[in-house]
Amino acid sequence: MVDLIWLVIALPLLGAVGLLFLGKRIGEPNSGRIATLLVIASFFIALIAALPAFGGDFEGENIFLFEWLPSLGVNFSLLWDPLSAMMTLVVTGVGALIHIYGTGYMDGDSRYPRFFTYLNLFIASMLILVLGDSFATMFVGWELVGLSSYLLISFWFEKPSAAAAGKKAFVVNRIGDFGFLIALMIIFATFGSLSYDTVFGNADKLQVGGATVTAITLLLLVGAVGKSAQLPLYVWLPDAMEGPTPVSALIHAATMVTAGVYMIARSASLFSIAPVSSGVVATVGALTALFAAIIAIGQRDIKRVLAYSTISQLGYMFMAVGATAYVAGVFHLLTHAFFKALLFLGAGAVIHGMHGEQDMWKMGGLRKKMPIAFGTMVVAWLAISGIPPFAGFWSKDEILAITYGKGGAWVALWAVGLVTAALTAFYMSRLMFLTFWGEPRWDDGIEPHESPRSMTLPLVVLAVFAAGAGLINTPFRPSLEHFLEPAFAFIKVAHAPEGITPWVLAGVSVLVALGGIAVAYRRYVTRTLPVEEGERWDLVENGFGVDDLYGRTIVLPGKAVAESAAFTVDAKGVDGLVNGVGGAVKRLADAATVLQTGQVRSYGTTMFLGAVAVIAWLLIRGGAF
């Protein structure tokens, strides 16, 4: 089955190409069904291929597809190892559920088949990213998911804000890719190849903490920061919520944005010998986690809360991989994929049932109207808040414990993580209480209703995982760690502290989470709803005006530079000089009007005659040789 792993990519790719051309003819329900079935098929192929890996001690295999760029030392080949297998299962598994959900959510959209074309394209791209066996193939997938993301964010392109959001996502990602590209240049100049085999197999030749490996890893981080929406390049993700909600769930929560975490985990051989870079990774992660969690508190739009929440949770994953706790990072990636996808899909169900309303202040009391959406979202809420035994508790706590265990300055990062945990519990509870509890605050004419089965089924499945997935990697039974072990063999990784410490830490974080929930409960349920307006709330809601800041310091000056380059330097300067010279020559020539016939033919003749004269002269001289 491993030899057929290319099918995992090929099936959704086929779906994308097929639906691109035939989608309109196939029409509404069937195009979505075909796309969904293809992704489900991919999932099962991946599952079967991964079976031997579940037994443990699975080193991985390279699967050669075709010769590609020989001078860069890379073929188009895939790597099937525990890490890529796990990622593939997440992408196709969560992806399949979201496809199913999409068949209901996009019901009646005028470009329904096109939606599934793009969704399938995204799955194929993401699988190239995680399955490629070289930095070059990773970069291919990396850019292609950027394309899919662009297409899906601006899916409703008639809305100018959606079109602008898509472009913003692509451009900001490209800024990250700029760093990624330079990293690739240095990797190639160092190793003479971009294939993982060569690079990771020889990483030990580099000086630990040396300039080369530090530069490579920091530049890779720039790429990761762009794709995974970390400080300072996170600004595209909140805007990306302009896309249809299944897209937000799949791309901007569960899969694509985790690509940066995957990249760092995949490059563990390099990051683990670059302590400075790893420290930077963790610091960026911690700061992002805190910063985004604060902003999430001030959001009124249910999807934007979740967007900032995603940024914040990705920050945890960065903390983990920065602490060289790669398994913990990937573990949180996994649990987050379940509970965040669930939260987005639940929010989508709410929005769907509320006829497109996204403002939580216009919701309230939806518990009884949408019992399934409510019930499943409760699971996700407890999971993200870190309440045991739900999934998020195990993964978040492992990160915090390892960070604390590293001691020194890392304890400060642990503290940031802990504060973030409290804030997370608070803003998620705020979301839940405003949406589902209290009195209805709906606009007139809205009659909230539960969503169709195609949408609730994925919610239920995801809820099961959001509840239970944490159990695959508990301190009692670290199955995921065993599973992933071969991928991080030979790499020095951080482990959770021994003894009583982790239990105390876990107790502290649970208390903190309960505290967050309790504060929110008093504020939004037991008392009359507070008024969240005024300057301070505006500031938080606007994300501390970072977008404006970028606008004023980068976009506007950039435009001014471009304008002066175009309309002053180029038009008046460079071209002015050319025209000036031309004019001067013309005036000179006017003086000698005899020669100035104004006809190209005669210029040509003159030139030709001149050439003949020169050649004749050469002929005569040539005779002397």
Add this chain to the structure above:
Amino acid sequence: MFPVLAFLVGLPVVAAIVIALIPKSRSELLLPVAFGLSLLPLAVAGYMVWTFNTAGGFQWVESTIWLQQLRIGWTVGVDGISLFLVALTAFLFPISILASANISDRLRGYLVSLFVLETGVLGVFIALDLVLFFVFFEIVLIPMFFMIGIWGSSNRRYAAIKFFVYTAFGSAFLLVSIIALAVNAGPALQTISFQWNELAQVPMTSTLQTWLFFGFAIAFAIKVPLFPLHTWLPDAHTEAPTAGSVLLAGVLLKMGTYGFIRFNLILFPEATVKYGKWIALLAVIGIVYAALVATVQPDIKRLVAYSSVSHLGFIVLGIFALTLTSVQGGIIQMVNHGLSTGALFLLIGMIYERTHTRKIADYGGLASTMPIFSGFFLFAVFASVGLPGLNGFIGEFMVLIGSWQTFPVLTVVAASGVVLAAVYLLWAYERVFTGPPGKANKDLEDLNPREIAILVPIAFLIVLLGVYPKPVLDRMENDVNAVISRIEQSTSYERPTFDLEGQLRISVPAEQGNNSSGESSEGSE
């Protein structure tokens, strides 16, 4: 042996004559006959690509000396460097003819011009005699001058004259340099010779190399065009008819980049090593500068013209970085740029025929009224910004990865062009295609079958080269290697080695079958 190349170059001449002979009463035949005839060189070029020996070296060489005393003659050949430029040329002409269906004024003259142009361009890419090269180089000017000047839009006269005078100015340097080169080699060769392979054998003083290097370089830099010699291009592009723009961007500019490799690198290796960085500097300035200028252009055609300047900068950077990867990347990028920018100009031509405006501000919301058109446009945009899976990526990626070792700082700056390209192209796309359609654009008709037929072959090649560039890379690899080796032999230049060279464990590239993953591949040091 059958003179394949003479046949190839002769076909458009014959086509021009046939077109000229079609009686006035049957002028409806002009276009179909021209299209049919233009497929013949394409067939020959296809045959050449198919049968090209990947071992490299010049193939289908013909050499007939016309003027023994000066050793001027018909010496032609195609190697891995020129093969795909010949193919690209032969491919773009039928497309251009199809795209000329709306030309009604003096169609016959227009088509004759096109075929003369094709002869000239093909000749440039195959000539191995410097006088022959120069003649073809100049022949190209005349039909292009007419195409802009007669069939162009409102400001065509200014653009045509600017184009002609600017490039003729460069040609003057080229001619003088060619003659000086031949004269200098005279004593060593015992005769004056304009044969490329003979001249390449003759050593020269470094002063003379410098002079001649720059003599050639000026001519080619204008053609490319390199900053700051680029201002003729936006005018020419904007005013030229669609086919003119396609061919200008697609193949005419490549005469400059091709010239750099064939002449500057081969004939003046010492000067190349010494001054190449200055040319690369201009190229990189051009990448960033033209990208910035493109961003704020109000005219969509001008925007694409400036994007051309920016993209050509990558090619020149790759050429002068002198590594196998970078030069290969540069050459494949010549082909790629011809396809993707050609597609963009074709698309702009199609919308211009409907709206008679090129102003970005006049558009808006076209994606809802013309979905097929906007799909193709977005496709071409992404090919142009170097999206993997499409052709632009391969060239850009190879140029950047390959150039770093030679010019690290310049290459980093060049890489920012990748970000800027996304900015100006996607912003333009946003303004033209998204949002609600304005009143003026509500009833536009989507592409018709003819227009789709024009675009499909280009789109096909864009994907093919993007996914599987190996056939192209294979055919040029040995010849590119030979060029760099030549420079290494005749100068102190050495190809950069990678830092861990010699220390690496041998890593077996993944073959079909089951190799274990490489965390622990064993081997020697």
